[in-house]
Amino acid sequence: GQQLNQSPQSMFIQEGEDVSMNCTSSSIFNTWLWYKQDPGEGPVLLIALYKAGELTSNGRLTAQFGITRKDSFLNISASIPSDVGIYFCAGLNSGGSNYKLTFGKGTLLTVNP
Amino acid sequence: SQTIHQWPATLVQPVGSPLSLECTVEGTSNPNLYWYRQAAGRGLQLLFYSVGIGQISSEVPQNLSASRPQDRQFILSSKKLLLSDSGFYLCAWSVSVRKQYFGPGTRLTVT
Numbered sequence: 001g002q003q004l005n006q007s008p009q010s011m012f013i014q015e016g017e018d019v020s021m022n023c024t025s026s027s028i029f030n031t032w033l034w035y036k037q038d039p040g041e042g043p044v045l046l047i048a049l050y051k052a053g054e055l056t057s058n059g060r061l062t063a064q065f066g067i068t069r070k071d072s073f074l075n076i077s078a079s080i081p082s083d084v085g086i087y088f089c090a091g092l093n094s095g096g097s098n099y100k101l102t103f104g105k106g107t108l109l110t111v112n113p
Numbered sequence: 114s115q116t117i118h119q120w121p122a123t124l125v126q127p128v129g130s131p132l133s134l135e136c137t138v139e140g141t142s143n144p145n146l147y148w149y150r151q152a153a154g155r156g157l158q159l160l161f162y163s164v165g166i167g168q169i170s171s172e173v174p175q176n177l178s179a180s181r182p183q184d185r186q187f188i189l190s191s192k193k194l195l196l197s198d199s200g201f202y203l204c205a206w207s208v209s210v211r212k213q214y215f216g217p218g219t220r221l222t223v224t
Contacts (some may be wrong), residue, residue: 019144031211033207042215043157086155092211100172101213103157 006104019076021107029091034073037086117141117216125222132191138205144206146187151201199223
């Protein structure tokens with residue numbers, strides 16, 4: 001089946017630093033989603049990407065849909081303590097009746113104040 | 114606006130006992146509904162999804178089952194819980210298949 005490789009698995013950064021994480025796949029996706037999960041809560045959708053090359057921002061977060069359609073990147077600028085959490089990428093190839101997202105295993109972000 | 118509810122929020126059950134987790138969505142019609150399990154290792158495992166009332170697709174063979182008795186209600190059940198059923202259970206919905214929104218989750222501990 002489809003698999004997503006998300007990296008890094010964890011990051012420890014200082015407040016104010018920029019953060020980059022990415023997901024790669026052996027399969028082509030036509031949708032990339034990025035979620036953030038706080039401890040004990042459900043993942044929250046941050047950014048959705050639908051076209052190769054698309055660059056979308058949500059506040060200090062910017063995500064890009066890779067040109068090859070096999071990867072996506074998430075950047076966080078000027079990190080703050082509330083950015084702490086697990087960030088998941090998810091991809092979808094909605095051909096036919098495929099309703100299922102493929103998730104990465106997450107990047108655990110720790111921000112030191 | 115749309116909202117998704119899950120209950121209970123936490124549950125501690127003994128091995129061999131039955132299980133019923135409920136998920137309801139408000140503010141939309143005919144959503145696709147999903148049950149995921151998240152183990153301590155963080156990965157999200159899709160268990161079931163439904164594209165309409167009475168329609169359930171199972172992704173992983175196990176002692177869990179799902180039902181959709183109403184358009185915006187999705188139930189996860191088990192007749193006899195195993196220790197390995199412990200985890201964080203997440204319900205999600207979508208109208209466009211290209212976005213999914215998650216509920217707050219249920220923490221299940223089987224003792």
